[in-house]
Amino acid sequence: MALxxxxxxxxxxxxxxxxxxxxxxxRCWVFKNKCPQCGKGIMGKPRGDNGKVKxxxxxxxxxxxxxxxxxxxxxxxxxxxxxxxxxxxxHQGETQVPFKRKKMKIFDEExxxxxxxxxxxxxxxxxxxxxxxxxxxx
Numbered sequence: 001m002a003l004x005x006x007x008x009x010x011x012x013x014x015x016x017x018x019x020x021x022x023x024x025x026x027r028c029w030v031f032k033n034k035c036p037q038c039g040k041g042i043m044g045k046p047r048g049d050n051g052k053v054k055x056x057x058x059x060x061x062x063x064x065x066x067x068x069x070x071x072x073x074x075x076x077x078x079x080x081x082x083x084x085x086x087x088x089x090x091h092q093g094e095t096q097v098p099f100k101r102k103k104m105k106i107f108d109e110e111x112x113x114x115x116x117x118x119x120x121x122x123x124x125x126x127x128x129x130x131x132x133x134x135x136x137x138x
Contacts, residue, residue, distance in 0.1 A: 002094075003081045003083065003094050003096070004031075004081075005029070005081075006029050006031065011031055011032060011042070012029050012030060012031060012032065013030045013031070013032050013075065013078060013099075014028070014029065014030040014080070014099070015028070015029040015030070016028050016029075016133060018133065020087045020131065021087030022087065023085065023087050023090050024084070024085050024086060024087025024088075024131075025084065025085045026082060026083075026084045026085075026131065026133055027082070027083045027084070028080055028081070028082045028083075028120065028133045029080070029081055030078050030079070030080050030081070030099050031078070031079075031081070032044060032078075033074075033077065033078060035062035035064065035065060035067055036067070036069075037062065037065055037067040038062060038064055038065040038067065040064050040065075041062040041063045041064035041065065042062075042063075043060045043061070043062055043069065043074060044060060044061065044063065045057045045060060045061070046059065046060075046061045057071070058070065058071045059071055059074075060074045075099055076098070076099065076100050078098075078099040079096050079097070079098060079099060080096065080097050080098070080099040080120055080133075081094070081095075081096050082094065082095050082096070082097065082120075082122060082133070084122075084124070084131065086124040086126065086127060086129055086131070087129075087131075088124065088127055088129040089124065089126050089127040089129070091124055091125065091126040091127065093124065093125045093126070095122055095125065097120060097121075097122045099120065100120070101118035101119060101120055101135065102118070102119055102120075102121060103116050103117070103118060103119075104116065104117060104118075104119045104121070104132065104134075105117075106132075106134065117134045117135055118134070118135040119132040119133060119134045119135065120132070120133040121133075
C-alpha cells in the first residue's frame with residue numbers, strides 16, 4: 001500500500017512512535033485535512049495574537065477562509081496511518097484506520113488498578129492480534 005510518511009510535524013494532527021512488548025513497534029500519524037468549504041487551506045488549531053498555535057483550543061480553523069469546525073467532529077473525519085511490527089508474530093505491516101478513539105480498560109502498573117483510556121484499535125493483518133495505540137496517560 002506504501003503509505004505517505006510526514007516530513008514535518010506541521011502537516012500532522014497526531015504523531016506517535018511506540019514500542020509494544022519485546023519485538024513490537026507502532027508508528028502512527030494523522031495528516032491534517034483540507035478545508036471542506038474552500039478546499040485550499042489546511043485546517044489547523046487557531047493562532048493567537050502572538051502567532052503561536054492555541055493548543056488547548058476546541059476547534060479547528062482554515063487559515064484562508066476562516067471556516068471553523070468543532071474539534072471532535074473534525075478529528076473523527078480523519079484517517080490514522082499506521083506502520084507496525086506485531087509483537088506476537090513479528091509481521092511488519094501497514095494499515096489505515098479511522099481516527100476514532102474508543103474507551104477501553106487497561107491495567108495500570110503504577111497504581112495497580114484498571115483505568116479507562118482512549119485508544120485507536122487495529123489488528124495485525126497476518127495473525128489478527130488486536131493492537132492498541134493508547135493516548136498517553138497522565
